[in-house]
Amino acid sequence: MRGMGGDRVEEAVAGAVALLRTAAGRDWETVRAGRLEWSCRYTAEHVASDLIAYAGQLAGRATEAYVPFEITLDEGTGNEDVLQVIGTTGALLAATLRTTPREVRAFHPYPYRSANREGFAAMGTAEVLLHTHDMAEGLGLTYEPPAALCAAVLAGIFPHVRPGTDPWRTLLWATGRGDLTGRPPVTEWRWRNNLVLPAGPLTLQGVTPAAAAGLAAGGDGGFDWLGDGPFQGTRDAAAMLLKAYEAGVHLPEWGVFALVRREDGRAVGGIGFHGAPDGAGRVEIGYDLVEAARGHGHATEALRTLSAWALDREEVTSVLARTEPANLASRAVIARAGFTPVDGSEGQLAYELRG
Incomplete structure (x- = not known):
């Protein structure tokens, strides 16, 4: 699956402007935009405002709040001119996405107070698609964007939604529009933008279904991997995540995370849960590390961080980790992270960390 970026935003904007231009000569002020309380004219201005706001967040590297500015259209601006503004703000967002490093995250309130360039691309694309639908519904126009574009939005920022066979209808349903x-x-x-956890010299970056699809297919998932990474365990975990997403049972917080070094943005391994906590509050965790990154404490730091995050949840009472008896390095990592031995099974050693 092709990831989210400037080309996705441009594709969405081009399709929206082309359709709405066919009704530019009509009165947008008195026509309600679909199920919204807004007029078509206000909705169009809202799209332009969102596109420039997202560009501003990334370009300004805003981390605590929205950059305090807004777009204001000149008095007397007609519908055709509004479409030009949408095209312009879309181009500005696309250009910003192309020039923003992957590791940059900027403020967005939901749900974890930040998003990277892929997240802002997906949000900008979603704003265009959904509000064009609203305006088209009000104006009596037929609108159906490309299925691949809708599927990319779903896989990027709707990881909790089962994709279904019709991505456009699924996106409309997921946003209360059908x-x-x-x-x-x-x-x-x-x-839902992905969860990112600081872990000393690393960040643990939640793997989205879109990234998981790339990893499972043998690609890099949008990450810059060190050495010959990712390890096969990360690819296998990504394939399981993708299967859960397609079945509609994926819970992003209990999924897979990439271990990314702060110093250079290189991904050095993967860590994640085998599923959500069970009825007794137990959750199992697994991890791997590319060979070139071993011996620096990265696995221990990641295991400590993700285990602490899990134990901070009310529904979790303990974290379980397993390893092979002959894997002395993994046993040392688990011990350094504070786990204690418990009864194992199937030739594996088991360790537990309790809250």
Whole structure:
């Protein structure tokens, strides 16, 4: 699956502007945009505002709040001119995405107070697609964006939503804009940028379904891997994540994380949960590290960090880790992270860390 970037934003904007231009001569002020309380004109201005705001967040490296500015259209600006503004702000966001380093994260409130360039690309694309749908519905136009574009948005910022066979209908359902057979109506919704946890010299970066698809297929998942990474264990975990996503049972917080070095942005391994906590509050964790990064304490730091994060959740009472008896390095990592031995099974040693 091709990732989110400037080309995705440009594709969405081009399709939206081309459609809406066919109705530019009509009155947008008095026509309600679909199910929204907004007029079509206000909705169009909102799209432009979102695109420039996202560009501002990334370009300004804002980390604590939104950059305090807004876009204001000149008095007398017509509908055709509004479309030009949408095209311009879309181009500005696309250019910003292309020039922003992958490791940069900027403020966005939901749900973890930050997003990287892929997240902002997905959010900008979603704003264009969804609000073009709203305006098209109000203006009586037929609108259906490319399925691949909708699937990329879903895999990027809707990891909790089962994708289904029709990505566009699924996206509309997930945002309360339509019905989907076999699924209850959606009345409240949010997209979800990935969770990132600081871990000493590393960051643990949540792997999205979009990234998992790339890893499972033998690619890099959008990460810059050290040496011959990623290790096969990370690819296998990504394949499991993707399977859970396609089945609609993926829980992003209990998924897979890439270990990324702060000093150079290189990915050096993977760590993640085998699933959500069970009925007794136990959750199992696994990890691997590329050979070129071993011996620097990275696995221990990652295991400590992710275990502490899990034990801070009310529903978790203990974290379990397993390894082979002959894997002395892994046993040492688990011990340094504070785990104690418990009964194992199937020829493996088991260790537990309790809250």
